[in-house]
Amino acid sequence: MLPLYVTSGEPAGIGPDICLSLANRVDERPIVILADINMLKQRAEILNKNIELIEYQGQMEPSPQGQLYVEHVPLNTEAILGKLDSQNSAYVLEQLRRSADYALSGKSVGVTTAPVQKSIMNDAAIHFSGHTEYYQEFAGVERVVMMLATKTLRVALATTHLALRDVPDAITPERLHQVIDILIHDLKTKFKIEQPHILVCGLNPHAGEDGYLGREEIEVINPVLETYRTQGINISLSLPADTLFTPEHLKNADAVLAMYHDQGLPVLKSQGFGEAINITLGLPFIRTSVDHGTALSLAGTGLAKSSSLHVAVDLALDLARN
Numbered sequence: 001m002l003p004l005y006v007t008s009g010e011p012a013g014i015g016p017d018i019c020l021s022l023a024n025r026v027d028e029r030p031i032v033i034l035a036d037i038n039m040l041k042q043r044a045e046i047l048n049k050n051i052e053l054i055e056y057q058g059q060m061e062p063s064p065q066g067q068l069y070v071e072h073v074p075l076n077t078e079a080i081l082g083k084l085d086s087q088n089s090a091y092v093l094e095q096l097r098r099s100a101d102y103a104l105s106g107k108s109v110g111v112t113t114a115p116v117q118k119s120i121m122n123d124a125a126i127h128f129s130g131h132t133e134y135y136q137e138f139a140g141v142e143r144v145v146m147m148l149a150t151k152t153l154r155v156a157l158a159t160t161h162l163a164l165r166d167v168p169d170a171i172t173p174e175r176l177h178q179v180i181d182i183l184i185h186d187l188k189t190k191f192k193i194e195q196p197h198i199l200v201c202g203l204n205p206h207a208g209e210d211g212y213l214g215r216e217e218i219e220v221i222n223p224v225l226e227t228y229r230t231q232g233i234n235i236s237l238s239l240p241a242d243t244l245f246t247p248e249h250l251k252n253a254d255a256v257l258a259m260y261h262d263q264g265l266p267v268l269k270s271q272g273f274g275e276a277i278n279i280t281l282g283l284p285f286i287r288t289s290v291d292h293g294t295a296l297s298l299a300g301t302g303l304a305k306s307s308s309l310h311v312a313v314d315l316a317l318d319l320a321r322n
Contacts, residue, residue, distance in 0.1 A: 001028075001029045001030065001060050001061070001062075002029065002106075002107070002108055002109045003029060003030035003031065003032045003056070003069070003108050003109070004027075004029060004030070004031050004032070004108060004109050004110060004111070004112060004313065004316055004317065004320065005032050005033075005034055005071075005098070005099045005102055005103070005108050005110075005111045005112075006019060006022065006031060006032065006033050006034065006111070006112045006113070006114065006309075006313065007034045007095040007096060007099050007111065007112075007113045007114055008033055008034060008035035008040070008095065008114050009092065009095070009113065009114035009115045009116045009294065010084070010088075010092060010114075010115060010116050010117045010120070010294045011035075011036070011039055011075060011079035011088055011091065011092075012079050012080060012081060012082055012083055012084050012085065012088075012117075012294070012296060012299060013082075013115060013117065013293075013294025013295055013296050013299050014114075014115070014294060014295045014296075014298050014299050014304035015114030015115055015116075015294065016035060016039060016040055016043045016114075016299075017043060017047060017298075017299060017300065017302075017304045017306070018114060018290070018304055018305075018306035018309045019033045019035065019040070019068075019114060019309070020040065020043060020044055020047065020049055020051055020068065021306035021309070021310070022068060022306075022309070022310070022313065023049070023051045023063075023065070023066055023067060023068040024065060024066075025065070025310070025313075026062060026064065026065050027062050027313075027317060028062065028317065029062060029109065029317065029320070030056070030059055030060070030061065030062050030063065030069055031062070031063070031068075031069065031313065032056045032069040032070070032071050032108075033068060033069065033070045033071070034070075034071050034073050034095040034098055034099060035070055035071075035072075035073060035095070036072065036073055036074055036075040036079075036091070037053055037055060037070045037072045038075075039075055039079055040053055040068075040070060041053055043300065046081075046300045047300065047302050048302075050066070051066060051067070051068055052066060052067045052068070053067075053068050053070050054067055054068065054069055054070065055069075055070060055071070055072055056069040056070060056071045071098070073091060073094050073095055073098070074091070075088055075091050076088050076090055076091050081299045081300040082296040082297055082299050082300075083296075084117055084119075084120040084296070085120070086120050086123045086124035087124075089120055089121045089123070089124035089126050090124070090126070092116050092121065093121070093126060093128075096113075096116075096131070096134055096135075096138075097138070099111040099113070100134075100135055100138040100139065100285075101138075103285035103286070103287075104138070104139060104284065104285060108285075109285075109286060109316070109317075109320040110285045110286025110287055110288075110316050110319070110320060111285070111286070111287050111288075111316075112287075112288045112289065112309070112312045112313050112316050113131050113287070113288075113289040113290070113312075114289075114290060114309065115289075115290055115292060115293050115294045115295075116128075116131065116294070117293075117294050117296075118130060129161050130160070130161050131278075131280070131287075131289060132144060132146050132160060132161075132278075132280050133160070133161070135280055135283055135287055136280075136282075136283070139283050139284055139285070141282055141283065141284070142178065143175070143178040143179065143182060143282055144182070144280050144281060144282040144283055145157065145179050145182045145183055145186075145280070145281040145282050146160045146278065146279075146280060146281075147183070147255070147278070147279045147280075147281055148264075148265055148268050148269075148276055148277065148278050148279070148291060149268075149276065149277055149279060149315075150268060150271055150272030150275055150276045151272070151275065152250075152271070152272075153250065153256070153267075153268055153271060153272070154254065154255040154256065155255070155256045155257075155258055155264040155265060155267070155268045156179070156183050156255055156256070156257050156258070156264075156281065157257075157258055157259075157260065157261060157264065157265075158170075158171060158175065158176060158179050158257060158258065158259045158260070159171065159175075159259065159260050159261070160261060161261065162260065162261070164260065164262075167203070167259065167260045168203065168214075168216060171203060171216060171220055171221065171259060172220065173220060173223070173224050176220070176221065176224040177224060177227075179257070180198075180224070180228060180235070180257065182281050182282040183196075183198065183255060183257060183281060184196060184198070184228075184233065186281040186282065187254060187255060189322075190281075190286075190319050190322055191254075191319075191322070192322055193254050195234055196234065196254040196255060197234040197235075197252055197253050197254050197255075198233075198234065198235040198236070198253070198254065198255050198256070198257055199235075199236045199239060199244055199249060199250070199253045199255075199256045199257070200221070200225060200235060200236050200237070200238050200239065200256075200257045201238065201239060201240075201241040201244055201256065201257065201258045201259055201263055201264065202216075202217045202221065202238035202239060202240060202241065202259070203216045203217065203221065203238070203259045203260075204216060204217065205240070205242070206240045206242075207238045207239055207240045207241075208238070217238045221238045221259075222237050222238055225237050225238065241258070241263050241264070244256065245264075245267045269291060274291075274292070274305050274307050274308055275307055275308060275311055276291035276308060276311075277289065277290065277291055277308060277311050277312040277315055278290070278291055278312070279315065286316050286319045286320060287316075288312040288313070288315050288316045288319075289312055290308040290309050290312055291308050292308060
């Protein structure tokens, strides 16, 4: 049975801590942590966790409760709790490389990722804007879509990690068509929603208010949306984001498409932080992730919450069944 790989992320943060919590689970397929096994053993001792770490050798059966499969990825230098070290950036990147390679080559069903620290990666002269962009480039696909989800809300993004001043220029008909095509396709194929209902945020306040607050809705966004509506796709025209995220609007929606990162994600995270997850749509493999950062100050304290990682693993396994 093919495994699901889990990257442990930044070694100075809470990634190793929350990965150790996966030993409490018994799943239908093997879960394999990509990490330095000696570092994980030390972290388990610090956290007073009695966990047997087993070096993964292609085992087909899930590990029993209290045990955890680990594929050893050696650290470049000792990881100090809460202290970033650019020397370990290559170690973090190697986790991502292996996870993508295994997924693309059919050696796994996909990957779930613990958090990384983008700043320290770039300090090590590794151009890194995020997991989403890394997996996109590795897979060689033209466009991917970042979508975050809770149990009751899914929010996809037309743009991701862009400065706010660059967002309007990035909202082009070509990008919107690519993003919406991927969103519809993956809602149907990965989430088994036959006729997805999608709500779309306008870019400007009040969705431009008939052009008085901006013309992107009139000139770019709505013309694209109309092409889908004429095909019978259940997608809205651009709606004011300040009223779209109300229970009345959301009650029958399968997903919301937001124009930029901080338009949709603050709403979603306020509803379900710690229970939300990140899914990369448009990849030829499954990728889910936690919805939080490295939380350096919590590393090794036992205070880090692992709920988001467990929900991300649950979803990856569900998508693998589909």
